[in-house]
């Protein structure tokens with residue numbers, strides 16, 4: 211299972227990479243009005259999701275890698291299950307999969323990208339002396 215505290219939990223649940231509590235996206239990846247829009251900061255721990263200006267431009271590399279992985283997966287499926295299928299059918303299968311999965315791949319690429327740079331902190335709420343998880347202000 212993908213347990214809390216692992217990068218995979220943050221990626222597949224689309225949660226804050228630092229506290230694994232707050233949502234990373236404004237909406238669902240397939241909700242057109244907020245597609246791929248990252249929240250400004252975590253509602254729970256206050257982590258700013260944009261670590262620097264144009265931070266998510268690097269996630270294009272991740273999108274590319276996901277696209278290649280999808281291509282390879284469909285190609286392997288074709289070899290095992292449809293060995294007589296033509297190259298044109300393979301191309302159409304890849305294009306349809308890309309169109310259907312691109313919102314999800316776009317969303318995954320950003321959360322994977324930020325997980326390269328931010329580590330999970332188990333005791334983040336104790337460290338910041340925050341009594342309520344909804345209170346993101348640091349008390350001094």
Ligand SMILES: [Zn+2]
Pocket residue numbers: 226227228229230231232252253254255256257
């Ligand atoms: Zn957080």
